[in-house]
Amino acid sequence: MHIVLILLSLLLVCGLALWLLFRFHPAFGPHALGHYHSERFHSPNYRDGQFRNEHPTPQFTGERSSGAAAMWRFLTDRTNQRVPKTPVPIVRTDIRQVVQSYRDSILSADAGPVNDLFIWFGHSSYLFTLGGQTVLVDPVLRMEFPASLMMKPFPGTEYYTPEMMPEIDLLVITHEHWDHLDYATLRDLRGKVKQVVCPLGIADYLRYWGYAPDIITEMDWFDQSPFTNHQSSITNHQSPITCLPTRHFSNRLLGGANRTLWASFLLDCNGKKVYIGGDGGYDDRFRRIHDTYGEIDLAVMENGQYNTNWAYIHMLPEDLEQAMLDLQAKQYITVHHDKFSLAPHAWTEPDSVAQSIAARDRLTLLDRPIGTVIRW
Numbered sequence: 001m002h003i004v005l006i007l008l009s010l011l012l013v014c015g016l017a018l019w020l021l022f023r024f025h026p027a028f029g030p031h032a033l034g035h036y037h038s039e040r041f042h043s044p045n046y047r048d049g050q051f052r053n054e055h056p057t058p059q060f061t062g063e064r065s066s067g068a069a070a071m072w073r074f075l076t077d078r079t080n081q082r083v084p085k086t087p088v089p090i091v092r093t094d095i096r097q098v099v100q101s102y103r104d105s106i107l108s109a110d111a112g113p114v115n116d117l118f119i120w121f122g123h124s125s126y127l128f129t130l131g132g133q134t135v136l137v138d139p140v141l142r143m144e145f146p147a148s149l150m151m152k153p154f155p156g157t158e159y160y161t162p163e164m165m166p167e168i169d170l171l172v173i174t175h176e177h178w179d180h181l182d183y184a185t186l187r188d189l190r191g192k193v194k195q196v197v198c199p200l201g202i203a204d205y206l207r208y209w210g211y212a213p214d215i216i217t218e219m220d221w222f223d224q225s226p227f228t229n230h231q232s233s234i235t236n237h238q239s240p241i242t243c244l245p246t247r248h249f250s251n252r253l254l255g256g257a258n259r260t261l262w263a264s265f266l267l268d269c270n271g272k273k274v275y276i277g278g279d280g281g282y283d284d285r286f287r288r289i290h291d292t293y294g295e296i297d298l299a300v301m302e303n304g305q306y307n308t309n310w311a312y313i314h315m316l317p318e319d320l321e322q323a324m325l326d327l328q329a330k331q332y333i334t335v336h337h338d339k340f341s342l343a344p345h346a347w348t349e350p351d352s353v354a355q356s357i358a359a360r361d362r363l364t365l366l367d368r369p370i371g372t373v374i375r376w
């Protein structure tokens with residue numbers, strides 16, 4: 001009888017500790033405490049207590065009636081080389097030095113046209129330059145508790161840290177999933193970031209984590225905002241940022257499903273355009289984006305963590321091919337792979353998928369190992 005009581009008490013204490021952790025650890029954000037700002041509720045995309053996709057989007061698309069069985073198979077399946085056995089090859093680049101020499105080249109009077117830079121840090125974290133300014137997207141460069149409980153980076157891919165980043169003129173966050181919005185990384189980048197754009201609801205996290213409200217612009221689909229020129233000594237340009245739809249969902253354990261928006265973004269600097277694809281399954285948006293905004297110079301596409309059991313929220317390989325054909329961009333880079341395993345495919349599969357598509361359809365693919373300086 002005593003043992004039963006002791007076990008019950010232990011269970012109660014553990015349960016209470018977990019509850020306190022989930023409610024009050026900053027990584028879970030203010031929504032775990034029920035703190036929401038109200039702007040999002042005026043969005044036409046927020047209906048009946050949730051943000052909605054443009055098309056009906058069931059999250060589970062498998063044949064089984066239960067998603068739990070598919071999840072169990074994913075967690076226990078060790079047959080498919082989901083994780084590399086040896087360190088992933090990466091290039092060790094001095095990011096600050098590379099960005100500084102890019103800026104010096106632009107300032108140099110006799111320099112001709114200067115190529116912009118793109119550097120990938122694995123999964124969906126990347127930095128690029130545009131019009132003399134530095135843009136950082138979905139940085140997940142720390143693996144502290146509790147994020148480390150949910151995602152373990154592949155060996156070798158943890159090299160890049162927030163301390164290695166240069167000053168960031170624009171930080172872009174696409175949605176609240178843990179592989180895109182990381183508390184520890186954003187905490188450590190805070191002093192370097194001059195401007196942030198994010199979809200509706202994400203500003204709650206940033207303000208909660210100490211970002212000044214006046215540098216954050218929260219956007220709904222099809223909103224436009226100026227990209228403030230933080231390097232006025234370098235360029236004088238007109239740069240609209242357009243927030244665009246994706247087909248996805250949001251949640252963060254606590255705080256409710258689809259209570260914050262997911263998005264892609266188009267940056268246009270004097271006609272040079274970059275598309276930040278974010279996460280999302282295939283639909284007709286790629287064709288519409290091409291028809292509305294014209295030719296895109298560089299499109300960053302989601303490629304990885306797909307499965308037929310969740311075919312509408314991440315693109316399967318055949319969907320990626322159709323999306324690239326629809327978008328008709330000049331150059332492509334694919335991301336969402338090579339760092340975390342969040343789906344049952346082999347970790348090398350997305351790379352092969354992208355190479356095959358590019359060869360078959362004669363597309364310009366700039367995918368390179370993590371840390372490579374890509375000039376575009």
Ligand SMILES: [Zn+2]
Pocket residue numbers: 175177248279
């Ligand atoms: Zn996601």
Ligand SMILES: [Zn+2]
Pocket residue numbers: 124177179180279336
């Ligand atoms: Zn993701």
